[in-house]
Amino acid sequence: MSLLVVRDLRVRFGRRRPAVDQVSFTIDGxxxxxxxxxxxxxxxxxxLAVMGLLAENAVVSGSVELxxxxxxxxPERDMARLRGDLVTxxxxxxxxxxxxxxxxxxxxxxxxxxxxxxxxxxxxxRVIELLGEVxxxxxxxxxxxxxxxxxxGQRQRAILAMALINAPQLVICxxxxxxxxxxxxxxxxxxxxxxxxxxxxxxxxxSHDLAVVSQICDRVLVMLEGxxxxxxxxxxxxxAPQHPYTRGLVEAASLDRIEPGQRLxxxxxxxxxxxxxx
Amino acid sequence: MKRAQLxxxxxxxxxxxxxxxxxxxWTPFDPIRVVPSERLLxxxxxxxxxxxxxxIDILSRLMVGARTTLVVGIISVGLAVLIGVPLGMLAGQAxxxxxxxxxxxxxxxYALPALLLAILLAAVFGASTVTAMVAIGVATxxxxxxxxxxxxxxxxxxxxxxxxxxxxxxxxxxxxxxxxPNIAPVIGVQASVGFALAILAEAxxxxxxxxxxxxxxxxxxMLRDAQQYLFVMPIQTVWPGLAIALAVLGFNLLGDGLxxxxxxxxxxxx
Amino acid sequence: MDDLYRAEALSRRFSHGQRQVLAVDTVDLVVPxxxxxxxxxxxxxxxxxxxRMxxxxxxxxxxxxxxDQHEITGLRERDLGFLRASVQMVFQDPLxxxxxxxxxxxxxxxxxxxxxxxxxxxxxxxxDRRLAEVLDAxxxxxxxxxxxxxxxxxGQRQRIAIARAxxxxPEVLIADEPxxxxxxxxxxxxxxxxxxxxxESGLTLIVVSHDLLVVRHxxxxxxxxxxxxxxxxxxxxEVYADPQQDYTRALLAAVPRIQTHRSS
Numbered sequence: 001m002s003l004l005v006v007r008d009l010r011v012r013f014g015r016r017r018p019a020v021d022q023v024s025f026t027i028d029g030x031x032x033x034x035x036x037x038x039x040x041x042x043x044x045x046x047x048l049a050v051m052g053l054l055a056e057n058a059v060v061s062g063s064v065e066l067x068x069x070x071x072x073x074x075p076e077r078d079m080a081r082l083r084g085d086l087v088t089x090x091x092x093x094x095x096x097x098x099x100x101x102x103x104x105x106x107x108x109x110x111x112x113x114x115x116x117x118x119x120x121x122x123x124x125x126r127v128i129e130l131l132g133e134v135x136x137x138x139x140x141x142x143x144x145x146x147x148x149x150x151x152x153g154q155r156q157r158a159i160l161a162m163a164l165i166n167a168p169q170l171v172i173c174x175x176x177x178x179x180x181x182x183x184x185x186x187x188x189x190x191x192x193x194x195x196x197x198x199x200x201x202x203x204x205x206x207s208h209d210l211a212v213v214s215q216i217c218d219r220v221l222v223m224l225e226g227x228x229x230x231x232x233x234x235x236x237x238x239x240a241p242q243h244p245y246t247r248g249l250v251e252a253a254s255l256d257r258i259e260p261g262q263r264l265x266x267x268x269x270x271x272x273x274x275x276x277x278x
Numbered sequence: 279m280k281r282a283q284l285x286x287x288x289x290x291x292x293x294x295x296x297x298x299x300x301x302x303x304w305t306p307f308d309p310i311r312v313v314p315s316e317r318l319l320x321x322x323x324x325x326x327x328x329x330x331x332x333x334i335d336i337l338s339r340l341m342v343g344a345r346t347t348l349v350v351g352i353i354s355v356g357l358a359v360l361i362g363v364p365l366g367m368l369a370g371q372a373x374x375x376x377x378x379x380x381x382x383x384x385x386x387x388y389a390l391p392a393l394l395l396a397i398l399l400a401a402v403f404g405a406s407t408v409t410a411m412v413a414i415g416v417a418t419x420x421x422x423x424x425x426x427x428x429x430x431x432x433x434x435x436x437x438x439x440x441x442x443x444x445x446x447x448x449x450x451x452x453x454x455x456x457x458x459p460n461i462a463p464v465i466g467v468q469a470s471v472g473f474a475l476a477i478l479a480e481a482x483x484x485x486x487x488x489x490x491x492x493x494x495x496x497x498x499x500m501l502r503d504a505q506q507y508l509f510v511m512p513i514q515t516v517w518p519g520l521a522i523a524l525a526v527l528g529f530n531l532l533g534d535g536l537x538x539x540x541x542x543x544x545x546x547x548x
Numbered sequence: 549m550d551d552l553y554r555a556e557a558l559s560r561r562f563s564h565g566q567r568q569v570l571a572v573d574t575v576d577l578v579v580p581x582x583x584x585x586x587x588x589x590x591x592x593x594x595x596x597x598x599x600r601m602x603x604x605x606x607x608x609x610x611x612x613x614x615x616d617q618h619e620i621t622g623l624r625e626r627d628l629g630f631l632r633a634s635v636q637m638v639f640q641d642p643l644x645x646x647x648x649x650x651x652x653x654x655x656x657x658x659x660x661x662x663x664x665x666x667x668x669x670x671x672x673x674x675x676d677r678r679l680a681e682v683l684d685a686x687x688x689x690x691x692x693x694x695x696x697x698x699x700x701x702x703g704q705r706q707r708i709a710i711a712r713a714x715x716x717x718p719e720v721l722i723a724d725e726p727x728x729x730x731x732x733x734x735x736x737x738x739x740x741x742x743x744x745x746x747x748e749s750g751l752t753l754i755v756v757s758h759d760l761l762v763v764r765h766x767x768x769x770x771x772x773x774x775x776x777x778x779x780x781x782x783x784x785x786e787v788y789a790d791p792q793q794d795y796t797r798a799l800l801a802a803v804p805r806i807q808t809h810r811s812s
Contacts (some may be wrong), residue, residue: 446632
C-alpha cells in the first residue's frame with residue numbers, strides 16, 4: 001500500500017473558485033514526487049492539506065490517507081502527533097520558520113524531545129551530529145546561535161535538520177530554496193538529496209522551477225489553477241511535454257540552452273491571465 | 279468577531295457624537311439655570327435621570343457634557359497629531375542625531391504625567407478647558423510621535439522609497455506621497471486610542487477641578503458634584519460614570535477594531 | 549564608444565556597532581555608452597551596494613564616480629537632477645518597490661512629476677502621453693493606470709516597475725535582481741522585455757543577479773564579484789565559455805539545470 005494516497009482532493013476558501021480541485025496522486029515509501037506550478041496554482045494548499053494545516057475556513061472534500069490514517073477526518077490532537085513524527089515540512093522562508101528568540105540547536109532538540117524518548121544530554125549530541133550531516137561546517141557554533149546570526153543557507157540547513165531529526169517517512173518541501181542564492185541552493189539541494197537517500201524518507205517537493213525539481217525527484221505533477229494538468233517522470237516531461245504550459249516550463253527552465261540575444265520562448269496567454277482570478 | 283468589535287465601537291462613538299450635536303439645538307431642560315425648588319429629584323418624569331444639587335436636569339447636563347468631552351478629545355488629540363506626526367516622521371526619515379534628539383525629548387515628555395502638567399498650567403493661567411486640552415494634548419504627543427516614527431522607519435525601508443529617490447522625488451515628496459499615506463492607518467488607530475485616554479484624562483482633571491469649571495457641564499465635574507450627595511443619592515454618580523465608561527470603551531473598541539481591520543496580517547483569509 | 553560611467557577605487561564600509569564590514573572594496577569600473585554590463589555574485593558580495601552607489605542612492609566611503617564626464621561623488625541631492633533624469637532603476641521585489649497606496653498611473657509618472665527631473669527633460673513631454681507610451685512598451689493594457697499594484701500578478705508588477713523606469717526616457721537602466729522574485733515561467737517574458745528595450749532604445753544596461761544565466765542572456769560584458777571585489781571580468785561569451793576563477797566556475801555549476809535521471 002502507498003504511503004500517501006490523495007483522492008479527489010478539493011479545497012475551497014469562501015465562495016471563490018476552488019484553490020485545489022480534483023487532485024489525486026500517490027507517493028510510495030521512499031519515493032520523491034515533485035509538484036510544479038506558479039504562485040496561486042494550488043501546490044502549497046495541497047501540501048497544507050496533507051499536513052492537516054489548512055486554515056479553518058477551508059472547505060475540504062475528497063480524502064487524504066497517510067500511512068493508513070485518514071488525515072481529513074483526524075482530530076487536531078492526533079494530527080499533531082503525526083506531524084513531526086511521520087510527516088514534516090520545510091518552508092520557503094527560513095527566517096520566519098525559526099523562532100527568533102531561541103537558539104537554533106534548542107529548536108531542533110525540542111522537535112526531537114517532543115516526539116522521541118531521549119535524554120536531554122543525548123538529544124544535544126544528536127542535534128549537533130545532524131547539523132553536521134546537513135553540511136554545516138561548525139555545528140556546535142550553529143546550535144548555540146540565534147537565527148538572525150546565521151546566513152540564509154545556514155538557516156535553511158538547520159530547518160532541514162529539524163525536519164529530518166525524527167526520521168519521518170514523508171518530508172514535504174515547499175519551495176525550500178527559492179529564497180536562496182543559486183550557489184547556496186545547489187548545496188542545500190545536494191544535502192537534501194543525500195539526507196533523503198540516507199534515511200529512505202519519501203518526499204513531496206514543491207517548486208515553480210522544473211530544473212530544481214528534476215534534481216530531487218523522479219516523478220512530477222504539473223499544476224495549473226488548482227488542477228493537475230500533466231504528470232509523468234522528469235524524463236518524459238522533459239523530452240515530450242504534452243500540455244502547452246508544461247512545454248513553456250521546460251523551455252523556461254532551459255535558459256542555458258538558448259543563445260544570448262535570442263528570444264526566450266514564453267507561454268503567453270496562460271501566464272498573463274488577470275490577477276483578479278487567482 | 280473582529281468586525282463586530284469595529285461595529286460596536288462605531289455605534290458607541292456615533293451615539294456620543296449624535297448626542298453632542300443634538301445638545302447644541304435641544305436639551306430637555308436648561309443645562310445651566312439653577313432651579314432651587316427641584317433639587318435632588320430621583321429619576322422619573324419629566325426629569326428622566328433626575329436632577330442634581332442645583333435642581334438642574336441631569337440628562338441635559340450629560341448631553342452637553344458629551345459635547346465638552348468631544349471638543350476636548352478632538353482638540354487635544356488633534357494637537358498631538360499635528361505636532362507628533364511631523365516630529366515622528368522627521369525622526370524616522372532623517373535618522374542619526376536628529377532622531378536621537380527628538381526621541382529622547384519625547385521620552386522626557388512621556389515621563390512627565392499629564393496631571394503635573396495640568397496643575398502647572400492651571401497654576402499659571404487658571405484652570406480652564408483650554409489648559410486641560412493643552413495638558414492632555416502635550417502628554418499625548420510622545421505616543422503619537424513614536425508610532426509615526428516606527429511607521430516611517432518601516433516605509434523608508436521599502437524599495438518604493440528608493441525608487442522614488444531614483445525618480446528624483448524630494449524628501450518632501452517622499453514624506454507626503456509615500457510615507458504619510460502608508461502610516462495614516464496606524465496614526466488613525468493611535469488617535470482613536472488616544473481619544474479614549476483623553477476622555478479619561480479630561481474627566482479626571484475636571485473632577486479634580488483642574489479642567490473645565492462650573493457651570494459648563496462636563497462628565498468630570500458632574501462626577502465631582504455628585505460625590506457630595508454620595509450617601510443621599512448615590513445613583514447620581516452612576517450617570518456620568520457610565521457615560522465616561524461607554525465613551526472610553528467606544529473609542530478603544532474603534533481603535534482595536536481599526537487595527538485589526540487595517541492590518542492585513544490579522545485579516546482572516548478571504 | 550565613450551565611457552558613460554567610470555568608477556575609480558570605489559569602497560563602501562558599513563559599521564554595525566563595533567563590527568565594520570567592507571561591502572565594496574576598491575572597485576574600478578567602466579561602462580561604455582550603450583554597453584550592457586552584468587554583475588554576478590552571491591548575496592553579500594557587494595553587488596547591490598555597488599549599483600546603489602552608481603545610482604547615487606548611497607555614498608562611497610572612498611573613491612570617485614563619474615557619469616557622463618561629471619563627477620557625482622560628493623554632489624548634493626538637488627544637484628543630481630541630470631543623473632536622476634538619465635539613470636533609472638528596477639528592483640528585485642516588485643511588491644516592495646511599488647507603493648501599495650498609489651495608482652499605477654501615478655506610480656509610473658512619478659519621475660515625470662519630479663521638478664529635479666523635469667528641468668532636464670524636453671518641455672514637450674506630456675505625462676499622459678508618456679504614460680500611454682510606456683504602458684504599451686511593456687505590454688500592459690492602457691486601463692492599468694487606474695488600478696492598484698495588488699491587482700496585478702508578480703510578472704505584471706515587474707512590468708509596472710520597468711514602465712516607471714522608462715518614463716523619463718533614461719539613458720541607463722540599472723536592474724537589481726530583476727527576475728529573482730519571479731516564477732520561472734514569468735522570468736522569460738521579463739528577460740525578453742528587458743532585452744528588447746535595450747536593443748530598441750539603445751539603453752545602457754547594468755544588471756545585477758546571482759544567476760549567471762540571467763546575466764549571460766542580457767549582457768555583453770560580465771563582472772564577477774566576491775567579498776566586495778571584482779574577481780573576474782570580461783566579455784560575457786568568454787567568461788561563460790572559459791571561466792578563469794574557481795568562484796566563477798562554482799557560480800556557473802550551481803545554476804539548476806534539468807536532470808533527466810538522478811545521479812543517485
